[in-house]
Amino acid sequence: MSGVRPFPRKTAAAIAVVGIVGLCAARKASLRNEAFAESPKPCGGPGGLGGRGGPGGRTGFHTLRLESSIQVNDNTKRLRFQLPDPASNAGLSLTSFILTFHKPKDAWFPVIRPYTPINNLDEPGYIELLVKKYPNGRASGYLHSLQPGDTLNIRPMSSYKWKTNEFEHVNLIAGGAGITPMYQLIQGMLNNPDDRSKIKLIFGVNTEKDLVMKKELDAFEQKFPDRLKVVYRVSDPVEGSPFAKGRVTKELLEKELLGPKDSKTTKVFLCGSPAMEAAIFGSKGWISSQKGALEELGYAADQIHKF
Numbered sequence: 429m430s431g432v433r434p435f436p437r438k439t440a441a442a443i444a445v446v447g448i449v450g451l452c453a454a455r456k457a458s459l460r461n462e463a464f465a466e467s468p469k470p471c472g473g474p475g476g477l478g479g480r481g482g483p484g485g486r487t488g489f490h491t492l493r494l495e496s497s498i499q500v501n502d503n504t505k506r507l508r509f510q511l512p513d514p515a516s517n518a519g520l521s522l523t524s525f526i527l528t529f530h531k532p533k534d535a536w537f538p539v540i541r542p543y544t545p546i547n548n549l550d551e552p553g554y555i556e557l558l559v560k561k562y563p564n565g566r567a568s569g570y571l572h573s574l575q576p577g578d579t580l581n582i583r584p585m586s587s588y589k590w591k592t593n594e595f596e597h598v599n600l601i602a603g604g605a606g607i608t609p610m611y612q613l614i615q616g617m618l619n620n621p622d623d624r625s626k627i628k629l630i631f632g633v634n635t636e637k638d639l640v641m642k643k644e645l646d647a648f649e650q651k652f653p654d655r656l657k658v659v660y661r662v663s664d665p666v667e668g669s670p671f672a673k674g675r676v677t678k679e680l681l682e683k684e685l686l687g688p689k690d691s692k693t694t695k696v697f698l699c700g701s702p703a704m705e706a707a708i709f710g711s712k713g714w715i716s717s718q719k720g721a722l723e724e725l726g727y728a729a730d731q732i733h734k735f
């Protein structure tokens with residue numbers, strides 16, 4: 429049990445209450461805890477994050493200890509946290525994420541945010557996050573301030589039930605730090621010998637330095653040339669950049685997305701900035717609503733999952 433301890437019951441109950449209030453206000457109000465149901469390799473040992481009845485008790489809350497924090501570029505860090513049992517994996521299913529909780533000194537309510545583990549979920553002993561820090565970002569600033577040995581309160585979650593080979597064509601659209609859920613999915617699919625789906629990732633960033641995880645993506649693309657293709661777009665590239673300049677537009681999606689638009693065998697996953705998601709997925713407001721590029725291209729709502 430090095431480095432990790434489940435929450436005391438009272439603390440967990442208090443956070444659960446506050447967490448529910450916070451979650452209701454959050455963008456992801458509809459998140460359901462379906463984690464672990466589809467896990468290709470559920471955590472058998474007592475040291476994973478488990479679900480109900482796991483080491484976090486009925487609430488599923490945990491306190492993890494930070495093992496290392498590595499700066500990846502000027503605004504992004506890779507944070508590795510120890511699991512309760514170094515011999516067990518986290519027991520998370522594909523498309524899982526964790527909610528992080530911290531209470532700033534002068535705040536009434538905790539700050540609750542989702543982050544996506546990017547490590548191979550079958551590997552034992554740790555989870556790893558890639559966190560981009562936003563100016564005045566409450567959670568990202570806090571996570572960047574953590575030092576090895578510090579602890580973080582978390583709860584595992586999942587918003588989507590992943591089923592191997594449910595789709596022939598899996599399209600992933602990522603903007604900036606939105607690469608993390610896509611990378612988790614790519615890694616899980618390509619490491620699963622039973623999985624046959626073809627994957628297209630469209631990754632849009634502001635500048636080249638934001639192309640985090642590119643080395644890992646290149647390695648997967650080389651190892652699985654018939655399964656994975658990655659298209660990069662950089663909106664503000666340096667002169668002579670090898671990457672195509674531009675944003676992820678409707679025209680780009682029309683050209684690049686895999687599979688027939690009107691087929692249940694084609695799926696699109698999306699994670700990016702609020703502006704990018706509004707442009708691609710659409711937005712509904714009190715005063716006006718905006719159609720997204722995917723809808724305009726003919727994709728049905730149930731073909732699209734927004735993380």
Ligand SMILES: Cc1cc2nc3c(=O)[nH]c(=O)nc-3n(C[C@H](O)[C@H](O)[C@H](O)COP(=O)(O)OP(=O)(O)OC[C@H]3O[C@@H](n4cnc5c(N)ncnc54)[C@H](O)[C@@H]3O)c2cc1C
Pocket residue numbers: 456525539541542543544545557558559560561562563564565566567568569605608609700701702735
């Ligand atoms: C399912 C899911 C998984 C996620 N996984 C990750 C992950 O693995 N790594 C990661 O770094 N982030 C991830 N995020 C985003 C993360 O949850 C936070 O939204 C992000 O870190 C900002 O939180 P904050 O408290 O630091 O910023 P806040 O205090 O909420 O906001 C600070 C400022 O940053 C701006 N801002 C906040 N979020 C964004 C954004 N996405 N794009 C542009 N500007 C923004 C705000 O408008 C505001 O001006 C994920 C989001 C979802 C929904």
